[in-house]
Amino acid sequence: MAVRAVFVDKDGTLVHNVPYNVDPARIALTQNAAHAVRELAARGFSIFVVSNQPGAALGLFPEEKLRHVEGRLRELLPALDGFYYCPHAPDTGCGCRKPAAGLLERAAREHAVDLGASWMVGDILDDVEAGRRAGCRTILVDNGNETEWRLTEARAPHHVAGDLAEAAAIIAAAS
Numbered sequence: 634m635a636v637r638a639v640f641v642d643k644d645g646t647l648v649h650n651v652p653y654n655v656d657p658a659r660i661a662l663t664q665n666a667a668h669a670v671r672e673l674a675a676r677g678f679s680i681f682v683v684s685n686q687p688g689a690a691l692g693l694f695p696e697e698k699l700r701h702v703e704g705r706l707r708e709l710l711p712a713l714d715g716f717y718y719c720p721h722a723p724d725t726g727c728g729c730r731k732p733a734a735g736l737l738e739r740a741a742r743e744h745a746v747d748l749g750a751s752w753m754v755g756d757i758l759d760d761v762e763a764g765r766r767a768g769c770r771t772i773l774v775d776n777g778n779e780t781e782w783r784l785t786e787a788r789a790p791h792h793v794a795g796d797l798a799e800a801a802a803i804i805a806a807a808s
Contacts (some may be wrong), residue, residue: 635747636679638714639766639804640737641670642755643684644705645778653688655698663741664799665798668698672801674712677807679744682706683736683753683763690722715740729796731755732788734764737769754800758788765789770807773801 634707644650649661650732670680703716704785713780719729729735741748753764753771755780764771765787773790774797794800 635750636745637677637808638679638681638740638744638746638748639751639801640681640683640740640751640767640769641797642731642753642757642760643682643718645756645776646684646754646760646774648706650778653693654785655688655694655702657701657775660702660705660709662709663797665796669801670710670712673804676805678752678804679714679739679746680712681717681737681744682712682713682748683740684716684718684733685730685759686718686720687694687730689720690725693755696720706790715745732759734763734766734768737763737767741767752804754794754804758783758790761790762788772803773791774800780798 641647647666651659674680688694707713717740721727722729748768750767755767756774756776758779761771761773771790771796772792775793792803
């Protein structure tokens with residue numbers, strides 16, 4: 634049976650954006666994020682975090698530190714089904730760095746996710762583009778983090794929300 638999922642960007646959408654943070658003690662959820670994740674999980678959605686994490690490739694921290702980040706996210710969000718990240722530098726041209734759809738496609742393969750019945754929620758248009766490329770419906774959390782509004786059809790969100798809780802309400806209403 635195919636799984637419906639919500640893919641959530643980490644920095645700025647799920648947790649407060651602290652650049653290159655791998656200290657679990659400094660990870661803080663955005664307002665109402667825990668409630669939003671619980672609500673989505675209760676509605677039968679699998680929840681996956683998808684995040685660009687180039688700090689290791691840039692020499693800012695060892696990649697294994699991201700396991701501690703995942704551990705902290707799982708403590709804060711027991712409903713979390715997976716944590717997928719791209720460890721590559723922005724200029725490598727890999728297939729997993731958003732706006733590419735590789736992280737979503739990998740999670741879909743590993744968890745039998747129906748991408749057409751799933752959602753991508755993020756705070757920048759690269760998140761939206763990754764979701765659209767994967768075939769998901771998309772929500773842009775407009776928290777001020779998107780600074781380059783280069784809208785194209787591939788980058789146009791299906792919906793815009795003020796935070797993750799509002800995004801969860803949009804998903805619930807559409808489901």
